[in-house]
Amino acid sequence: MPELPEVETTCRGIxxxxxxxxxxxxxxxxxxxxxxxxxxxxxxxxxxxxxxxxRRAKYILIDTDRGTLMIHLGMSGSLRIxxxxxxxxxxxxxxxxxxxxxxxxxxxxxxxxxxxxxxGVSHPLLDSLGPEPLSPSFSGDYLYHHxxxxxxxxxxxxxDGKVVVGVGNIYANExxxxxxxxPKRASGRVAAVRxxxxxxxxxxxxxxxxxxGGTTLRDFVGGDGQPGYFAQKLxxxxxxxxxxxxxxxxxxxxxQGGRSTVFCSVCQR
DNA sequence: ATGACAACCTGTGGGC
DNA sequence: TGCCCACAGGTTGTCA
Numbered sequence: 001m002p003e004l005p006e007v008e009t010t011c012r013g014i015x016x017x018x019x020x021x022x023x024x025x026x027x028x029x030x031x032x033x034x035x036x037x038x039x040x041x042x043x044x045x046x047x048x049x050x051x052x053x054x055r056r057a058k059y060i061l062i063d064t065d066r067g068t069l070m071i072h073l074g075m076s077g078s079l080r081i082x083x084x085x086x087x088x089x090x091x092x093x094x095x096x097x098x099x100x101x102x103x104x105x106x107x108x109x110x111x112x113x114x115x116x117x118x119x120g121v122s123h124p125l126l127d128s129l130g131p132e133p134l135s136p137s138f139s140g141d142y143l144y145h146h147x148x149x150x151x152x153x154x155x156x157x158x159x160d161g162k163v164v165v166g167v168g169n170i171y172a173n174e175x176x177x178x179x180x181x182x183p184k185r186a187s188g189r190v191a192a193v194r195x196x197x198x199x200x201x202x203x204x205x206x207x208x209x210x211x212x213g214g215t216t217l218r219d220f221v222g223g224d225g226q227p228g229y230f231a232q233k234l235x236x237x238x239x240x241x242x243x244x245x246x247x248x249x250x251x252x253x254x255x256q257g258g259r260s261t262v263f264c265s266v267c268q269r
Numbered sequence: 270a271t272g273a274c275a276a277c278c279t280g281t282g283g284g285c
Numbered sequence: 286t287g288c289c290c291a292c293a294g295g296t297t298g299t300c301a
Contacts, residue, residue: 003294034277034296058295075295076279091279110278112295125296152272161296168294258274260292 002073004133004166005209007058010079015053017081018062018104022049025097029088034074034114037094041117045069045096057129057165067119070126074112080105130164133202138164140196147187147195156257157187158202167202169259171209173237175201182268183261184254208233236262 002010026045031037048064055061060079062069071079084095084103094106094115106115116123131138143164147157155176158167167175176183178201181194190198212233235245240253244264254261 006294032278072295074278075293108278109280110293110295112277114296150271156272159295170294257272258292259295 002058002077002214003168003170003209004055004058005171005206005212006214007060007073007166008055008210009214010073011053011055011060014079014081014104017102018050018098019052020050021098021100021102023047023064023096024099025095027095027097028093029095030091030093030111033093033108033111034072035116037115038117041069041115044117044119056126057132057161058168059126061118067117068121070114070116070118070123071106072114074108074110074114076110077106077108077113080107128162130160130162133164133166133206138199138203140192140199143195143199144190144192147190150188151186153184153256154181154187154190154198155183155261158198159257159259164202166206170234170237171202171205173262174205174235177236177263177268178205180268182265183256183263185269236264238262 023045024047026042028037028042044067045064048066051063051065053060053062058072060071060073062071073079081102082105084097084101086103086105088095088105089107091109092105092107093111096104096106098104106113116125131142143158146163147154150157152160155172157163158175159169159172173183175198179194179197181190181198236251240251240260240262242251243249244251244267247264247266249264249266251262252265254263
């Protein structure tokens with residue numbers, strides 16, 4: 001489900017409701033996520049006070065006075081604020097009950113998400129991540145230099161979290177269209193000036209999607225339960241067979257690394 | 270080091 | 286109408 005804009009939307013949605021609140025209980029109904037939830041988590045988190053919400057890549061980092069709660073939403077996860085007394089539905093795997101009778105509820109049908117407790121500042125899953133796409137260190141120059149001599153198609157290159165984090169399938173498709181680059185082009189054969197354009201497109205599409213509250217395709221809702229409104233602005237993703245918004249050519253769909261790629265064979269070279 | 274691919278899991282939509 | 290297969294927003298691990 002969530003790409004970076006949806007994760008950012010979730011962070012912003014939950015932060016005002018949980019900061020300064022104390023955890024009075026942790027209810028784990030299903031611990032079998034991508035990695036099983038550690039037995040330490042409940043003991044460590046209960047009684048802790050939330051201090052702030054951060055994001056690194058698609059990980060949500062919730063700092064407390066005792067350690068940090070690290071949550072990933074996988075493909076189908078969501079976090080909602082709701083009354084602690086609201087009946088738990090199917091796939092509501094975890095409740096973090098707060099001292100004001102609200103709770104932070106984790107829902108994830110596919111269970112590709114995860115929940116970790118960090119005692120220190122780091123975690124192995126965060127160690128080899130590339131730069132944040134909206135940070136100044138992510139530049140055309142950076143992509144150009146890291147792609148030399150690489151043969152991987154440019155779309156898969158920008159979706160590699162060791163290269164840059166937070167560029168998922170939707171926004172990779174969109175950014176390549178916006179910058180006129182063919183998704184199958186070898187990343188090592190993309191010129192510097194085109195990487196400048198691509199990086200600009202990635203920053204623009206992600207920033208716009210965040211402003212719109214994320215992209216709701218099926219069931220995404222932010223921390224307040226509201227859907228995102230970016231879906232109606234998509235240029236290529238999900239529009240295979242439909243006319244290119246620029247030149248009217250029928251958009252093509254191919255598969256790359258098991259993921260669907262939609263592009264315009266006239267606009268993208 | 271790089272790249273290709275399977276794996277994790279459930280829900281849904283399209284084709285037959 | 287109902288069944289089955291393919292595919293869905295992500296990421297890691299394995300293997301050649």
